[in-house]
Every structure is written in C-alpha cells, then in structure tokens.
Amino acid sequence: MSDKPRTPFQFPAPFKQPLAVYPTQSVRVEDLDAPYPANPVMPVIDADLGLGIRHIENHLSVTFDKWFELNVGDVYEFYMGGQAIPLAWGEIRPGEETQDRYHLAIPQELVPLGWVPDCFGRVLRAGSGNESTSPPQTWLIKNTRPGGVDQDPGLPYHSELHIHLPADLQVPGAVLDADRAALGVVLTVDPYPEMHIRDTLEVYWNGHLVSLLLDADHLSGAKPIEVRVEPEVINRPNGSGLLTIRFRAHDEVLNFSGPVQQWSQAVHLESDLDPNLLERPYFLVDGYDNTQINFDTHGDALFEVEVTAPRQLPDGTPTPVGTQVVITLTGIRADGSPHVVQLAPYTARPGRSDTALVDNADIKTLINGSMQISYQLQFPLGSVLGTSGRLTVTIFGTVSNMPAVDVVEDDAGLIDPSIEYITVNFPVYEPYDPNYSVTLHMEAIRPGGGMEFYEQTLLAGDPPPPTRFRIVLRDDFLRFVGLGDVKVFYRVDDGQVGGPGAGVLTVRKSEDLTVQFGERVAVMPKPLLGGVDEHGNLDPDDVIGQAIVTLPYVNTVVGDTFNWNWVGSGLGGSTEDSILLNSATAGKPLSFPVDKAFVVANLNGEIRLSYSLIPASAEPTLRSEVLVVTVGQALGDLIRPEVVEASRNPDQLAPEAVTQGATIRVSFPQMLPTDRIRAHWTGIPGIGSHTETKDGNSQQSVDFTVPAGVVGANISPLGQSIAVQYVLLRGTRQIPSLVLDLLLLNLTTLPIPTIEGIGEVPILDISKLTGSERTIITPWHFIHRAQRMWMEYRGVYADGSNYYEATYTNNLVTAEGEANGILPPAPVDELRKLKDGSSLSIKFWVSFDQGSDKANAVLFRERQYTVQVLAGSLPHPFISGASGTGPSVAVEPMAIEANTKVTVKYDGMSNTDRITLTWIFQDCTEYPTILDGQDSGQVVFDLTAEKLIHRSVNSTVMLRYSIVHNGATVPSEVQTVKVNSIPVASLPQPLINAVAEGGRLDLTTFTGNALAAIAKWPLSATGQRVWLTCSSSGVADLKVIDGVPITAAEAESGLVNKPVLRTWLEALPQNPGIRVVLKVAFTGADETQAVEFPQTSYTVTTGLFEDFETWPIEYIGPGETITGPTMDIFVWTEFGRGGASIAERPEGIGSRSLRLVSTPGTNVYVDIDFKSAYSEIGFFMNAFDSGDRWGCGIDIWGENGYLTHQALRKDQTYATFSQRPYKIVLLRFFLTGGIVMDNFTFKPL
Structure with a gap:
C-alpha cells in the first residue's frame, strides 16, 4: 500500500x-x-x-x-x-x-x-x-462461463459447444483401424461465446482426457482450435468399439461451461483396433438402445446391458458350455473421479442375447459424466476366453448428490428460538465416507455486510439408518434471531488434492436450506391429538396401532397446503408431511393417522405438534399454536410434597425442628431420572420463599433443603402459612403437584432478658446494682443482623407513678448482635427509683421478617422481677436439708419432699414479733406464710403440706422474711435456693399398651388406638405440665400430650389411657423403631424448663411379620424351593454356583434369617413369592464378605405384572416397597460373599 x-x-x-x-x-x-x-x-x-x-x-x-x-x-x-x-x-x-x-x-x-x-x-x-x-x-x-448461455437447455448437450472429427472419419461407415490410429486424430473445436485466453478444453476420447489451453492466437483466429489425440491415447486398452468423443471447457477461475449442460454434443466413431475383440455390448433404457441418458427423465427407468455371446471364440473354437459373462461398468464422475462396478456373472447362452440389470444408483452417481461398458467371457470363472469392444454412454441431468439438510424443528421456514436446541438431520449424500470431515455451517448477513455464522465440524460417521444428525444448542443459534434468512448447509472434505487452489474438488458444498429464527405468531388453534389426557400426557398403552391427529382450522380452500410437524424428543421420534387440500378436505377439520412408532420412540419424553397453512393465493403463511404432549405413564394428580420435620394432621412445623433448614421430600411413583423437579417453599415474599431444582432419580424420591434463614424469616407471633409445592419439568411441560398448606408455628424456645449480676432469680435486689450492669438477651434460633428489635421496661416508681422506658424501638440487630446476642446497658439509675416490693417487667420483641411493623414481631419470654429496694437488716432464712446455710445453696428435692422446713433466726426476737416468710418462685409468684416470734430467737416454718418443693423442682427459688417490730417493718436478707432436678433413675418410663422397654407394638394384636400410661412420679403435683411425644425417623412427631396440666387425681395416681393414634402408627414405614419421650415442667413453666424422663423404645409391626425364627434350618441350590408360612423361596442361576438357606448368621437380626450366597462371577436370582398380595412389604437387608464387588437389585411384581426395579446399595439396611406387590425377584450380580434378609413386614390390602 x-x-x-x-x-x-x-x-x-x-x-x-x-x-x-x-x-x-x-x-x-x-x-x-x-x-x-x-x-x-x-x-x-x-x-x-x-x-x-x-x-x-x-x-x-x-x-x-x-x-x-x-x-x-x-x-x-x-x-x-x-x-x-x-x-x-x-x-x-x-x-x-x-x-x-x-x-x-x-x-x-x-x-x-x-x-x-x-x-x-x-x-x-x-x-x-x-x-x-x-x-x-x-x-x-469472472461471472461468465465458456460457451455463454445455453440457447437450447432442453437438449442433452450445450448448444454452443461443437467438436468435429477429421473429414476422413466423418464419412458414413468410417472405421478407425490400427493404421489410421497410428497417424493420430486431430479434432476441431468451433469458437464459442465467452471464449477467453487461458480457457481449458477438456476433450474426452473414449473416456480418456486430452486437454488444450487456449492462447491469444486461438482467440484472434490466427490458428484453428485443434486438439490432437495421440496414438498412445487411441491405443490404450479397450479402445475398440463404439467410441464417444465430447468436450467441455472451463476458464482460468474454474467456471465450467453450463450451467445446465456442460458438455458438447457427442460424436461417435467405430473403432476396430483389435480384430480379436468380441462384439461390443449394448445399453438399454426401458428396453431401447440408448447411449445418452437424461437422468431427470430416465431416473426411474429400467437400465440393462445387453450381450450376445458368440457361438465361436475369436480363435475359432466353440464357446464352452457354462461360460460366464462378466460385465464391467467403468464410470467417470463429473469431477473426474472414477466409479467402477462389476455386475454379477451369469451363464452365457451362445448365439443368443441376455441382459443384466444396472442399479439406478450407479447411473445417478455418474450424472454429467460418462460410462464405458465392456464384458469378458470366462471359463472357468477367472480364466478369460475373450474381451469385448467397449460402449461409451454419456449421462446428464440435475446433480443432487448433496441435498440440503433437514431441521426437525423447521416449521415452514420458521424456527422458534425459545426451544433448547435444534436437530439437524443429514440426508444420504455423495461423496460419503465415515472418515470424511463434514462441517455444518449456518450463516446470516447483518446490515452493513457483517456475517454471523456458526460451524460444527465432525467426522461423517456411520451412514443412515439411523439418520445422521447434529444438535445445535440454543446458545449457538440465538445469534441468528432477527437476522432474517439463515442459510444452513454442509461441506464435505474428502482430504484429496483437487485442482490448483480451486477448492471445488476437495471440499464440496451441499444445497442450502433457508430458515428464519423468530417468534412464532400463532393465528390458528393448536392441533389435537387423540388420547391426550387433561394433564397433556399421552400414554402409549392407550394408542392402538396409530395416533390420530386433527388439524382444526377450517378457513381453507382448495389448493391450500397444510405442513404439519411432529417433533419428538426421542431418537427417531419425529416426522412431518404436507397435505394438499382438495374439494373433499378443504373447509373442514382434517384428521389423519400417525404410526404408533412415533409415539413409542418418545416414551418418557415429549412431542411438539404444530402445523402451518400455505395459502394457494400466495398470501403469508399462517401458523398454529404448538401442542406440547408428554409421553409416558399417565401422571394423574401429582401427590403433594412433605416436609420431613413437620407433623401431619394437622400439618404443622415447629421452627426448633429445622434450625439447620427444612427438608422438602418429593416422592411420586412416576418419577424418571430424566425429569427435573422444582420445589417451591412459598412464605413471605422475597426472603421467606425458596425455589430449588434437582434431577429425578430411579428411587422416585428427591429431598430439597430450605435454608434456615428462609424458614426463620417466616416466624411470626400467630404462626405463618407456608405453601409447599413442586413442579415436574418433563420436556418443556411444567406440571404442578398438589399443595401442602403448612403452618409454621412460633418459636417456643426463646431466651429471656436477664439483668447482669442478678441472673435467673425472682428478686431484683437494688442494693446489688453497681451502675455498670447490662441486660442480656442471648442469641436465639434464626437470629439475623437485618432483623429489627424492640425492648421496654415497665414498673412503678416509689411515688406510685408508672415507670416506662424503651431501650430499642425498631433497631437493627446488627452483625455484633448476631454474633454475641443483645447486650444494652441496664437503666440502673431509673431502677433505683422503683417502689420496694413492686414488679418490674422486661419485654423484648424481634421481627423475624426483618420488617418494621411491631405487630408482626415475636415477643420473647418476659422477665418479671420483684423489686427489693431496702437492704436486708436481718439475717436470711435457711432451708433445711440443703448443701449449707449460706445465702446461696442447693437442695435435692426428693430429700426434703416429706420434710420441707425453713428456719428464721435473729437476735432480739420476741413473741410479739409478727414474722412473714415468703417463698418466691422462679416466675416471681410468691407464697407468704406468717408465724409469731419466739423468745428463744428461732422460728421453724413447716411447708411440707403446702408441697412448695413439688412446684420448685429444676428451678431457683428465693426465701426471705420481714418482721413487724414496734410498728415498723424490717426486711431480711435473701437466701437463694437452687432446687435440683430429680435423678433420671428415679423417674418412671412412659409405656404404651403396657409393653416393656424394647418390646414390639404389634398392630395386628389390637384394634383402635394404642394407650399410653405413666406411673406416678416423685413430687408430682396438680398443675404440673406434661408433654408426651412419639418420634420415628423420617416422619413427623406425634404429640400425645402437649403441655397439658395434670389433675389432682393424676398427681396422685399417674396418667393412664392417653391415646396414641393408630393412624400415626399405621403410617410408619415398615418395621420402624419409635421413641416415646415424656417431659414434665414441675414449675408449670413451658417445655424449655421441663425435665425429660427416661425414654422408651419400641419396634412397631404394622402388618404381618416374618423373622424366620420358626423355620427349620435348610439349604437349597439352583432349581430348588423352600416353602414357608408366608412365602416360597426359589433359587436359580445363569451360570456358576449359588444358593439360599435358612441359617443362623450374625449378620441377621434374630437367630435365623434368609441367606443368599454365590461364588465369584455368578449371577444368582432368588424368587420370593408371597402367599398373598399386600399393600406394602419391607425387609432388613445386609451384605457380608462382599468387599467392593457389590451389585444387587430387586424387581417388584404386582397383581398385574411387573411394577418397578430398584438397586439395593451396600450400605442400605432396610427397604420398603408399595404398589400392591406380591412377589420379589432378588437379582445378585458378580459378588463374593452373601446377602442376609430378615424381618419381613407385610401391610394388608
């Protein structure tokens, strides 16, 4: 530049x-x-x-x-x-x-x-x-072709290209013999339109190429355009027979003559160079002799080679009986590459003609090329007796060796860009080889000339069937949206070296498919498909032979065309067609069948069915809505999800059970591993809602975790309604389940504000405050820095006026509060002004939803203090039986249950003193009692009958007294007494149906609800609150008693006949363990201050039970059966050795169990046939000595045949199956060691 x-x-x-x-x-x-x-x-x-x-x-x-x-x-x-x-x-x-x-x-x-x-x-x-x-x-x-425009494209040759034989070979009957061939042959070409310097003439003499490069003298006419064919070319093998001579031309940039016909009109010449050659063959088209084939019109014709075998061979000997005719087709494709075919030999009939069929595909591949036909006589096969002269046949027509691709999702030229991918199917094309490199190319032009393109290059791969296809993902084709026409084609690179830089021989381009990517504007209703249920699903079992499709659009006329597309997600599951409307089909709904194979091919996938109308009037194409149908077992109503930690009937969730997050369990029998499942937890908008998507699995159960922060954001004073649901994503369909309406309860385990230095005591001794104390609220479940809080104090001043102070009003918890809890300074100066003996309350609220509305905030446990302003001037009282007599002691409640006494002792006591002793409970309630003083200086209060110690177990109480002496009230110091809990060993276990700890609750032995009972416990008293809960893994707890105060009779005799719901027991998985937990709040407080009694554990049998304990010890091999009261066990193997036995094994639960064993590399099968059908079965399973070579699964069979298959994992110890099973086939693959099965349980129908 x-x-x-x-x-x-x-x-x-x-x-x-x-x-x-x-x-x-x-x-x-x-x-x-x-x-x-x-x-x-x-x-x-x-x-x-x-x-x-x-x-x-x-x-x-x-x-x-x-x-x-x-x-x-x-x-x-x-x-x-x-x-x-x-x-x-x-x-x-x-x-x-x-x-x-x-x-x-x-x-x-x-x-x-x-x-x-x-x-x-x-x-x-x-x-x-x-x-x-x-x-x-x-x-x-250059954009011109040598020869210019063909003036008569209907002719089987280019009208402007002419070639001539020498004059002596043009006369009628002229034959080229050996002497004439020795002189060579000069062919003359007439000047042609668009002739240029460096044009190349390609003359084919009997299939052999002879070239001539034109120079300026040729162009000016200074010398004729002559092509000399040398004797060496003429005398090449197979040079005798009816010769075909023609030429074509290409210019310097490889524009070939054409475009319809490339070749000149052929001239023919009889050649007799070898007198020993046999008579040439003849080529027949539909029975007629022909040497020029127009494949466009003759493509479906019958092609044959006719041969007349001579009676005598050229050497004069008779043709032997049994001589074989071997015909060879030697073709030259349009690009110059060879195509040679040898037809199957057949037995000659000397003196008579015979024909051999030629495959139309061989003719098709030679379009715009030529074919030489010759034959040999062989006897025996492989030994040549004679060779024929050669016949040259020219073939012309429209080349379509590389037709356009087909895009499955193409709907009359439009592709919906919202789909996840498109499938590009390749046709049968030539040239083809599995190892050729094939590039799929898509291109569109942007305004200004910028080109948007996408390419994908892979090896050609196996030929169809199945159909060769490529997948183009949405991310790759989105670039073409809105760009108008997109050309889709492919290029085949055969790896061969072509002409000089031409690129036309080594890389071949297919025909174009033009599509557009854009929004589908639907103006016609969606098609109808017979058998589709209300959920948009088609069960293949409901399709008999064929599915019926109906196109409901009726505003049609004769000549309109419907294009319909059936796009399946499965391999071979797509089809399409066009329907030209006539007087019988126009103006009405149109129904037609689609083979069931296109339904079955999409099993567990989907079908997208649509149609377009191409009006005969050339108006714009109309498009329908798309019908999306899932294919598979009918779904029906998808059962609701469950929250594992929640209770059922009613559906409630205690936040304390999900401090690490809630578990949504989605289980339904139609689940497939290819499904996507989206679980929704819908609480308050935003922070209180959660969505998660996972893949399905073969176990038909998927768990989702709702983060603890999401759960916590929904906590409110009156509880929060949560909608729990899942959506099945199968293909492009989104199928919602039924909704679980769950009530999230309020927290019950909340901290309580406590003034530092005072602690968990009911008396606020003002004299102990130094002025630096803080009010402490420890961190709570679900605490978050963005939550808001309120805190207030209420009391009574010494002058009788009300005291109120708000420490927090809509304040953020902050990151420091989230980590350490809330620690504001206590308002000590104001607390010192409070009235002696008055009450002080401290309240604290938190908005878990992080909002500013106090009405939605949760009130924590309220702190109540009794204010003591006057410092005690008399010594504190002391309780008998305690750890000492100091101001802070501990006492064992059972030690003083029958002898609860408090002593008051001070100097100067007289019998005129009135002494009031106050027992202050942890909740600040008080029990006062009065005695007169004694001149001895000591008074003992006997509180045994009042059972105050019963109400104080597992709490801290305070004792003080005051005297009225000479008309003045004088307070004492305080003794703080920590009343310990009762030792667990002294507390009774709850029992169900009087079954002892570790026993079995067999639901088949009683009807109705089970009954729980608790014997009288030490220090029981009226008003104590009780919680009795039954728990089992994987199910919500059953609240048998939920914080109910006991009566006087129950305090005296214990609790009896508390119903344990049978419905809860029956809903448990097979052979479960349950725990029975009893808690008692001796003080009458909430569950957080309750004492837990010893737990009771049971195993529950919800149906029939088989533990093999009564079966005799027995071993069976392949082909043998063990017969028992509940099942028959049959063993068989594919190869190797194995068996089953009722044996005593440590891997089982009891002393006897069912044992399956095999040798390495053996496939062992065990059929377990139950005596009747059940609604559910379960069993214990354990593997032993299996190392890492583990493989086991079961097939479940029901009343109507096969139900399901499930793999059993090595670490799995219990399995349950429903769907009315009656038979198990246990499959065991290539494992050393064995499997033990035990404790079968059966639920009746």
Whole structure:
C-alpha cells in the first residue's frame, strides 16, 4: 500500500450506528493480514487470486483473521477497486472478541468484475481511532462461463459447444483401424461465446482426457482450435468399439461451461483396433438402445446391458458350455473421479442375447459424466476366453448428490428460538465416507455486510439408518434471531488434492436450506391429538396401532397446503408431511393417522405438534399454536410434597425442628431420572420463599433443603402459612403437584432478658446494682443482623407513678448482635427509683421478617422481677436439708419432699414479733406464710403440706422474711435456693399398651388406638405440665400430650389411657423403631424448663411379620424351593454356583434369617413369592464378605405384572416397597460373599 495519506473522499461514508469520536491525531499502519475469500483459485496470472461464479453467488464472503490487540468496538471494513466507501463492514460486539475469524458478506450486485485492484481490509480501532490496513491486492473476478448461455437447455448437450472429427472419419461407415490410429486424430473445436485466453478444453476420447489451453492466437483466429489425440491415447486398452468423443471447457477461475449442460454434443466413431475383440455390448433404457441418458427423465427407468455371446471364440473354437459373462461398468464422475462396478456373472447362452440389470444408483452417481461398458467371457470363472469392444454412454441431468439438510424443528421456514436446541438431520449424500470431515455451517448477513455464522465440524460417521444428525444448542443459534434468512448447509472434505487452489474438488458444498429464527405468531388453534389426557400426557398403552391427529382450522380452500410437524424428543421420534387440500378436505377439520412408532420412540419424553397453512393465493403463511404432549405413564394428580420435620394432621412445623433448614421430600411413583423437579417453599415474599431444582432419580424420591434463614424469616407471633409445592419439568411441560398448606408455628424456645449480676432469680435486689450492669438477651434460633428489635421496661416508681422506658424501638440487630446476642446497658439509675416490693417487667420483641411493623414481631419470654429496694437488716432464712446455710445453696428435692422446713433466726426476737416468710418462685409468684416470734430467737416454718418443693423442682427459688417490730417493718436478707432436678433413675418410663422397654407394638394384636400410661412420679403435683411425644425417623412427631396440666387425681395416681393414634402408627414405614419421650415442667413453666424422663423404645409391626425364627434350618441350590408360612423361596442361576438357606448368621437380626450366597462371577436370582398380595412389604437387608464387588437389585411384581426395579446399595439396611406387590425377584450380580434378609413386614390390602 502507498505511504501517502488517504484523501478525505477515500474514507467510508458514515453508517447508522452511534457516533464514535476519535482523537484528532490518529495513526494509520499497514499491519493487517490480507482478508481472503473461501477457496480462491491460486495462482492466477496478473492477479493475486481468482474468483468464479461459485464464489459470488448471492454474496462474496470475505474473512479477516484475528488482528493484533483486537478490542470490542473495533470496526472492520473491506474495499475493492478504489471505491471510496467500504463494500461491507462489521463491528466487534461484546462476546465476539475471542473468535479467531470474522466474516463480511458483499452482495453480488456490489462485487466488481474483471481485474479488480486495491482489494484490502481496514480496521478502525476503538478508542484511539487508529487504523490498520492490509496490503492491497488484485483479484480476478469472472461471472461468465465458456460457451455463454445455453440457447437450447432442453437438449442433452450445450448448444454452443461443437467438436468435429477429421473429414476422413466423418464419412458414413468410417472405421478407425490400427493404421489410421497410428497417424493420430486431430479434432476441431468451433469458437464459442465467452471464449477467453487461458480457457481449458477438456476433450474426452473414449473416456480418456486430452486437454488444450487456449492462447491469444486461438482467440484472434490466427490458428484453428485443434486438439490432437495421440496414438498412445487411441491405443490404450479397450479402445475398440463404439467410441464417444465430447468436450467441455472451463476458464482460468474454474467456471465450467453450463450451467445446465456442460458438455458438447457427442460424436461417435467405430473403432476396430483389435480384430480379436468380441462384439461390443449394448445399453438399454426401458428396453431401447440408448447411449445418452437424461437422468431427470430416465431416473426411474429400467437400465440393462445387453450381450450376445458368440457361438465361436475369436480363435475359432466353440464357446464352452457354462461360460460366464462378466460385465464391467467403468464410470467417470463429473469431477473426474472414477466409479467402477462389476455386475454379477451369469451363464452365457451362445448365439443368443441376455441382459443384466444396472442399479439406478450407479447411473445417478455418474450424472454429467460418462460410462464405458465392456464384458469378458470366462471359463472357468477367472480364466478369460475373450474381451469385448467397449460402449461409451454419456449421462446428464440435475446433480443432487448433496441435498440440503433437514431441521426437525423447521416449521415452514420458521424456527422458534425459545426451544433448547435444534436437530439437524443429514440426508444420504455423495461423496460419503465415515472418515470424511463434514462441517455444518449456518450463516446470516447483518446490515452493513457483517456475517454471523456458526460451524460444527465432525467426522461423517456411520451412514443412515439411523439418520445422521447434529444438535445445535440454543446458545449457538440465538445469534441468528432477527437476522432474517439463515442459510444452513454442509461441506464435505474428502482430504484429496483437487485442482490448483480451486477448492471445488476437495471440499464440496451441499444445497442450502433457508430458515428464519423468530417468534412464532400463532393465528390458528393448536392441533389435537387423540388420547391426550387433561394433564397433556399421552400414554402409549392407550394408542392402538396409530395416533390420530386433527388439524382444526377450517378457513381453507382448495389448493391450500397444510405442513404439519411432529417433533419428538426421542431418537427417531419425529416426522412431518404436507397435505394438499382438495374439494373433499378443504373447509373442514382434517384428521389423519400417525404410526404408533412415533409415539413409542418418545416414551418418557415429549412431542411438539404444530402445523402451518400455505395459502394457494400466495398470501403469508399462517401458523398454529404448538401442542406440547408428554409421553409416558399417565401422571394423574401429582401427590403433594412433605416436609420431613413437620407433623401431619394437622400439618404443622415447629421452627426448633429445622434450625439447620427444612427438608422438602418429593416422592411420586412416576418419577424418571430424566425429569427435573422444582420445589417451591412459598412464605413471605422475597426472603421467606425458596425455589430449588434437582434431577429425578430411579428411587422416585428427591429431598430439597430450605435454608434456615428462609424458614426463620417466616416466624411470626400467630404462626405463618407456608405453601409447599413442586413442579415436574418433563420436556418443556411444567406440571404442578398438589399443595401442602403448612403452618409454621412460633418459636417456643426463646431466651429471656436477664439483668447482669442478678441472673435467673425472682428478686431484683437494688442494693446489688453497681451502675455498670447490662441486660442480656442471648442469641436465639434464626437470629439475623437485618432483623429489627424492640425492648421496654415497665414498673412503678416509689411515688406510685408508672415507670416506662424503651431501650430499642425498631433497631437493627446488627452483625455484633448476631454474633454475641443483645447486650444494652441496664437503666440502673431509673431502677433505683422503683417502689420496694413492686414488679418490674422486661419485654423484648424481634421481627423475624426483618420488617418494621411491631405487630408482626415475636415477643420473647418476659422477665418479671420483684423489686427489693431496702437492704436486708436481718439475717436470711435457711432451708433445711440443703448443701449449707449460706445465702446461696442447693437442695435435692426428693430429700426434703416429706420434710420441707425453713428456719428464721435473729437476735432480739420476741413473741410479739409478727414474722412473714415468703417463698418466691422462679416466675416471681410468691407464697407468704406468717408465724409469731419466739423468745428463744428461732422460728421453724413447716411447708411440707403446702408441697412448695413439688412446684420448685429444676428451678431457683428465693426465701426471705420481714418482721413487724414496734410498728415498723424490717426486711431480711435473701437466701437463694437452687432446687435440683430429680435423678433420671428415679423417674418412671412412659409405656404404651403396657409393653416393656424394647418390646414390639404389634398392630395386628389390637384394634383402635394404642394407650399410653405413666406411673406416678416423685413430687408430682396438680398443675404440673406434661408433654408426651412419639418420634420415628423420617416422619413427623406425634404429640400425645402437649403441655397439658395434670389433675389432682393424676398427681396422685399417674396418667393412664392417653391415646396414641393408630393412624400415626399405621403410617410408619415398615418395621420402624419409635421413641416415646415424656417431659414434665414441675414449675408449670413451658417445655424449655421441663425435665425429660427416661425414654422408651419400641419396634412397631404394622402388618404381618416374618423373622424366620420358626423355620427349620435348610439349604437349597439352583432349581430348588423352600416353602414357608408366608412365602416360597426359589433359587436359580445363569451360570456358576449359588444358593439360599435358612441359617443362623450374625449378620441377621434374630437367630435365623434368609441367606443368599454365590461364588465369584455368578449371577444368582432368588424368587420370593408371597402367599398373598399386600399393600406394602419391607425387609432388613445386609451384605457380608462382599468387599467392593457389590451389585444387587430387586424387581417388584404386582397383581398385574411387573411394577418397578430398584438397586439395593451396600450400605442400605432396610427397604420398603408399595404398589400392591406380591412377589420379589432378588437379582445378585458378580459378588463374593452373601446377602442376609430378615424381618419381613407385610401391610394388608
């Protein structure tokens, strides 16, 4: 490129895009690699490269390799022929900066022709405005063909191409003999339209190529256009017979004559170079002799070779009986490549003619080529007796060796961009080889000439069937949305070296398929498919032979065309067709069958069915809505999910059970591993709702975890309703389940505000406050820094007025509070002003929903203090039987149950003193009692009958007294007494149906509910609150008694006949263990302060039970059966050795169990046939001595046949199966060691 600056008129005109402002001092450097077209012809005289018609059809594609320091916003342009504006431009958009190549498309009408100088690329760099250019090149571009336009394309040859024999060989009956052949043959070609220097004539003499390159003298007429065929060519093997001579031409850029017919009219010449040759064969088309085949009209004809075997061989001997005729077809394709076929030998009939069939596919592959036919007589087969002369046949027609692809989702030229992928099916094409490289290419042109493209290159792979196909994902085809026409084609690279730089022989391009990606505007109703249920599902079992499709649109007329598309997700599950409407089908719904195979192929997938109407009036195409149908077992109503930690009947969830998150369990029998399942926990909007998606599995059960923070955000004073649901995503369908309406309860285990230094005591001794105390609220479940809090104090001042103070009003908890709890300073100065003996309450609220509305905030446990302002001037009382007599002691409640006494002792006591002793419970309630003083100085209060100690177990109480002496009240100091809990060993266990700990609750032995009872416990008293709970793994707890105060009779005798719901017991999985937990709040407080009694554990039998304990010890081998009261056990093997036994094994539960064993590499099967059908079965299973070579599964069979299969894992110890099973087939594969099965349970129907 010249170093001179470019003048302003040489720069491109502005185009429609945001104006880019560049620095005024931009820099221009010639540092780009030259852009290039695809497969140019190189070298070309007087030009850098050449382009022909194939390069510029529709548009000329120019490629830029990635340039140095490429950035988003760079603009790239291409110039030709010194034009002032670029013929095409593009801009690097975000996401494109990683590509290796960038393409521009120049419309055909803008491409200059001839020798085009100054072809170069230019890049304007984003930001700096600097420009980079490529070196200018000269391109030779031609759009004409040698011979020009065929004036009569109906002829089987090009009307403007003519070739002539020498005069002596043109006379009637002329024969080319050996003497004439020795002189060579000069053929003459007439000048033709669009003849140019360096045109190449390709003359085919009897299938052999002879070329001539035209020069200036040929063009001027100074010398004739003559092609000499040398004797060496003429005398090549098989040169005798009826010869065919013709030519075609191509120019310097490989534009061939044509476009319909490439070849000149053939001339024929009889050749007799070898007198020993047999008579040539004849080629028949539908029984008639023919040497020029138009495959467009003869494609379905009957092609035969006729041979007349001689009675005598050339040496005069008779043709032997049994002589074989071997015919050879030697073809030359249009591209010059050979295609040789040998027909099956057959027995000759000397003196009579016979025909041999020729496959139409062999003729098709030779379109625009030629075929020579000859035969040999062989006897025996393989020993040649004679060879015939050769017949040359020319074939012409429309080449369609590489037809266009088919996009399954293409609906009359439109593809919906919302689908996840498209499937591109390849046709049968030539040339084909499994190892050829095949590139799928998609391209569209952006405004300005920038080209959007996508390519996928793979080996060709196996031929159809099955259909070769490619998958293009949505992320790859979204780039074409809104760009209009998208061309889809493929290129085949056979890896061979073609003509000089032509690219036309090694890389072949298919025909184009033109589609558009865009929104489907539906104006016709969706099609109907028979057998589809209300959930949009089609069960293949409901389809008998064929499915019936109905197109309901009726506004049609004769000549309209319906195109319908059945797009399945399974391999081979798609089909399509067109229906031309006639007077019998127009104007009414149209129904037609689709083979059931297209339903079955999409089992457990989906079908997308749609149709389009192409009006006969050439009006725009109308499109229907899309019917999406899932294929498989009918789903019905999907059962609701469960929250594992929640109770049932009612459906409630205690937040304390899910402090680490809640578990949503989705289980339904129709689940497939290919399903996607989306679980929804819908509470308060935003932070209180959660969605998660997982894959299905073969166990038909998926667990989802709702984060603890999401659960906590829904906690409110009156509970929060939560909607729990899942959606089955099968294909593109979204099928919702029934909804679980769950009540999330309020927290019951909340901390209580406590003044530092005072602690968990009922008396607030003002004299102990130093002024630096804090009020402490420890961290609570689900605490979060974004929660808001309120805190207030209420009391009575010494003057009788009300005291109120708000420490927090809608304040954030903050990160420090989240980590350490809430620790505000206590208002000590105000507390010192409170009235002696008055009550002080401290309340604390938190909004778990992080909102500012106090009405939605949860009130924590309220702190109540009794205020003691006056410092005690008398010594504290002391309780008998305690750990000491100091101000803080501990006492064992059972030690003083029958002797609860408190002593008051002080100097100067007289019998005129009135002494009031107060027992202050932990909740600040008080029990006062009065005695007169004694001159001895000591008074003992006997509180045994009042049972105060019964109400104080597991709490801290305070004792104090006051006296009235000479009309004045004098308080004492306080004794703090920690009343310990009762030892667990002294507490009774709860029992159900009087069954002892570790026993079995057999539901078959009683009707109705089970009954729980608890014997009288030590220090029981009226008003104590009781919680009795039954728990089992995987199910919600059963609250038998939920915080109910006991009566006087129950305090005296214990609790009896408390119903344990049978429905809860029956809903347990097979053979479960349950725990029975009793808690008692002796103080009458909530469950957090209750004492837990010893737990009781049971095993529950919900149906029949088989533990093999009564079976005799027995061993069986393959083909043998063990018969028992509940089941029959049969063993068989595919190979190797194995068996089953009733044996004593430590791996079982009891002393005897069912044992399955095998030798290494053996497939052992055990059929377990139950005596009757059950609604559910379960069993214990354990593997022993199996190492890592484990493989076991079971097939479940029901009343109506096979139900399901499930693999058993090595770590699995208990399995349950429902769906009315009556038989198990246990499958055991390649394992050393054995399997033990025990404790079968059966639920009756």
